[in-house]
Amino acid sequence: MRIAAISDIHSNHSALEAAADELNKYKPDLVAFLGDYVSDCPYPQKTLKLLREITDFYPSKVIIGNREQYFIDYRKSPNGWKFGTRSGSLLYTYENLTDEDIDYFASLPFSTDIDSEYGKIILCHGSPDDCRLVIKPESEELDRTMKNADCKMILCGHSHTSFVDERYGKIMVNSGSMGVPVSTTETEFAIIDIEKQSAKAEIVRVPYNVKEIISEFVPSGLFDKAATWGKTIMANIITGDKYNQRCVHRVIQLANERKSYFDDEKLWEQAAQELGIDYIIREALAHV
């Protein structure tokens, strides 16, 4: 049995398209979609269309990510998001979703499992108990989750950091992020091969059309609506480096120093300036 695990597409339809082509070579028996399909990149409908095509073609399991949960919650209580701030990115995506899309998100399970010859495989976004738990390699969260897991394998995402770990007689595969990876300009997903009682997992990386997705930020309106947050996502995609995380850390520092608040856009602008994000974007947009 061959499983492809895909997580954290974040509306990067250019990456998903390249990955879909690559899936044709791997011919998986099952595709596990691990959440965070939309938000952060332009035109979420393009991603949802591709997602529907892939799930129509391959046997698939689809679970919810924290981003989908945000949109379900916002429909119930639509307040607090504003264009020109960090939340403007979410509002842009929300306004480009239909009621049917959000009904679909609401129908998705928090986690699910597969009975394989190797044993039980749990599919989750963060961890089997917590959709928003960030699990990084060699972390305390990883050890605790693996120790407590009632299965032979966990497939997860959310941290955008891909890895394969084995301990306590179990395997964890974090398939990283298809759309906004943090250590590569390629797109990434995981392939798991199960044969009788043995399992083998690898992270696959594939080049994709970065220029295409970057070129859509301005005409889609997302560039202005998502303000600095959107720029950090672009810088991440362009460089394959952790500009989004770095900016978040710097904003937290600045907010503490100035007794301000995390969503103060001025702090985001300063952090982005210190990190040279405007220059990275200007250079990239000049070549698309």
Ligand SMILES: [Fe+2]
């Ligand atoms: Fe997530």
